[in-house]
Every structure is written in C-alpha cells, then in structure tokens.
Amino acid sequence: MLRIHNSLTKKKEVFKPIEPGKIKMYVCGMTVYDLCHLGHARVLVVFDTVTRYLRYSGYDVTYVRNITDIDDKIINRANENAEDYSELTERFIRAMHEDAAELGVLPPDEEPRATASMQQIIDMVKALLDKGFAYTAQSDDGQSMVQGDVYYDVSAFENYGKLSGKKLDELRAGERVAVDENKDDPLDFVLWKAAKPGEPSWDSPWGKGRPGWHIECSAMSTCCLGNHFDIHGGGQDLQFPHHENEIAQSEAATGEPFVNLWMHNGFVRINDEKMSKSLNNFFTVREILKLYKGEEIRYFVLASHYRSPLNYSDQLLDNARTALSRLYNTLRGLQVPEDYDENDPAIEKFRQAMDDDFNTPEALAVLFDLAGQVNRLRTDDLDATLQKAAVLKKLANVLGLLEADAEQFLQTGAGEDTDEDKINALIEARKLARENKDWAEADRIRSELDAMGIVVEDKDGKTAWRRS
C-alpha cells in the first residue's frame, strides 16, 4: 500500500490514482538561463526515482516535466551575452539533458516548453478574464502607457493560500511584497506581460507580450495531463507562490480540482544554508561531475529522504563513492541473471520502504543487506549467490543504481581517462615478480599503481584492479 506525503494536507496519505492503474504526474523543471546546480539535480533524481518506482509497482505513469524557456532572467541573460534568447535557452536545454543523463535520469514522457505552448497559455488567460478572475492593467511599453498587462485577482479565488497555509490578510500585512501601482492588490500576479521594445514577444488579444511564470505551468500541465491529475511535484521553494498560483489559475479557469497530491522535495544545503542562485553558494552539476561520477551523485541524493534537507560536502560525496563501490564490488565477477526470485524476502522489505513515502535510505539499507548475503554465499554456493545478486541488481535498478557493468564502473574514474595499457603492463610486471616471489618488487609496483590511483586485488589466482 503506497503512502505519499501530500503537501496539501501535510500528511502521508494512501495513494489512490484518479484512474485505476494510471498515474499522471507533472514536475516543474528548469528555467534554462544557466547550468543546473545540485538543487536541480535533486529534483531530477528524486522524481526520476519516484517514476521508476511507480512503474515498477505496476502503474502506467505519464511523467511530464516542463522547461521554462522564456522569462525575465532569460531575457536579461541573453541581453548581457548579446545573443538571441533562443540560442541561450537551446544551449542550456542541451546542457540540462546531458547532466540529467549523467545522473541516470530518464527523459520524461513529455517535456513541454513555454514558448511552444502559447496558444494554451493565451486560452487560459482568456478563460480567467471571462470568468472574472483576472483583469487587464496599464503597462509602460517603452513609449506610452498601454492596456497590455493581465493580472490574476487573488481576492476572487476563495481558496487562495490552501497549499502554503497562508492567509491573504497575513500576506498583505507582510512588508515584503513590492507595491505595484498597476495592480489592484499587491498580491495579484501577472498572467500576461506586455513586451517592451526589443523583447521577445507573442501576439495576444492584449497586444504583444509574454506569459507570466505561473500561468505556463497551469497551461502546460492541464494541456498534457488534463484538468485534474494525480501528482504535481517540485522543489519546496516553489510551494509559494508558484504552486499556490498554479492552483488558483487552474481551478479558476477549469472549474475542476487541479491536483490531488503535491510533492515537494527539500533543499540542498551547504554549511546549513540553502544552496541557491541568489545566495551564490551553489555547485553546478558539471563542476561536481569533474570529481564524482553521476551515479555517485545520484547515490548521495538518494541516501537522504527526499523531504529532508540534504547537506553538501566533499566528505559526503566521498562517503557515497565508497558505499556505492561496496555494492559494485559485490556484483563484480558475477554473471548476474536477468531473472530473479520475486518472492525473495528482500523485495517485500524494499517495497515497504519505498511504499512509505519513497523512503530511499531504508531501501538502500535493504540493498546492503542483500550485498552482505551475496558476499557470504559466494564462497561456497554460486547458484544461491547469483540468485541473490539478481535481486540486488533488480532492486538497485529500480532506484536507477547499479545499471553499469561492475568491472567497468570500478575501473573508470570521474573526469580523467585511464591509461589502461600502462596499468596492464605494470600488473604484468608485478605478476612476474610475484611468481618469482620477489615481494619487494611486487610491492614496489603496487605502490607505483597506488600513486596512480589504482588499487590491485589478488583473488582467485588472478589480479584485478580498480580506481581508488
């Protein structure tokens, strides 16, 4: 029985899809004006793992993750670079896809882009105007004031604040909301923004302009998944105002409930502080990939529960590396069969862990228990060893781990190339020395390899090597 924490009710709930056997899930993706940092990596990995597990559990999942490819930051960055905004976004979309692949993140079923969804966005803004949830307002187009902006009227939506637990009065009492004279209420937010000269723009009934940030997700999600769907996810920082506004827009426009279950992953932190662009304390995925493999980063992310804060440090990545090596060491040298025993008790434990709000740390513990069993069995019962190993590999694969060949994984470093010829030559030389019982020479070669970051292991009459 799958239970998931719902941000809307702040409780774990038994999950029940709208349509039996099917799950429709939307996750807010990147705004593509820069490289992905570790916080983005967490969203990618977490919801990829959720999707993989839901599919493993037998659900037919439609996973949609959007790309925000037009907004103020993109325009500003393109201006700074003196390049067309679409060149900028194409570049970072490509980079994002590369990073995702390195992290073992499968592509979503659909990846809608804001700029390719203008008709749906305009239709939704129209619907909101028609139903009295929005109003047009004056805007400075660079030359004169025109009636080119459209705002959402938060006071018209009675449940505003239900996701974030905020009340309109309390929000107004806060002094952090910038006062904009064109708005009726400081909390109203823009649906359609009139273009200034030279800005990228799209035709609309309100003149040339571009969508506000929140409306695109309402439009793209309902467009791909229908007015009412099962799960909507994203980082915790999107809960307010972004997701709150999505609910207000979608439910007002369609008159239907929007999303049954909201999932929010916790932040990545560094020195007990949120990692973010604005604090400028972020590490990009690419920087980390120079030192650690994508799968090591993935393991690091999954070693904490998705709703907990995740602290970043080199030591923790080192820890993830060693832990993952233990699993790969276990599979090393085994011809693990595809078929596995579905009645293995570990599978039930694994499912219980994952069914409990995707408890990946607990699920990893099950993998390590299996690894222990495999290592104990392998000295005298190859058949049983392979059976357990098959279960281990299968369950790890559900988490997007242990998909690589063990030997290859252990012999590949992050970033740099391996000079295999040199390594093999040294190992051959050491083999000769050992045959002659010249232990001094054998050990000298071993320390030479060690200095190269190579560990040699003599077992079963053969010498294997791996990266340290």
Place this chain on the structure above:
RNA sequence: GGCGAGUUAGGAAAGCGGUUAUCCAGAUGAUUGCAAAUCAUUUUAGGCCGGUUCGACUCCGGCACUCGCCUCCA
C-alpha cells in the same frame, strides 16, 4: 511578526513503545606472501526539562537551538 520543518553515535542517515537499522570512519580476528576486497566480532547514540507507561530515542507538554517559507529560486 505569521506559518512550517528539524535536533539520533566520530561523520551521514532510517525504522521502531521492549529484539543488530544501514553506509562511511575506528578496533580486533579470519583470509592474504603482504595488501585489497570480503566475512566475523566490536567501540561511540537519541538537544534539555517534565509527564504517560512495567518499560520511551520512539507518545504528550514545555524550553533551547537550527533551518526554511512569507520576494526571484529546484
């Protein structure tokens, strides 16, 4: 100020009202020419103060501290 989350051993991180979480690090033993890998055993816990209970890390109350949201953010 409003709202929310958290505080577990040397580090990380879970479950659980009484039985070994797990991973990394450390110790000892087995194995090894010596190592590595692996196995076995093992040392460090539950912010503080009360309460409930035969029994609390686990439930309840208070306090302290940390973090987040309330503005763009994954």
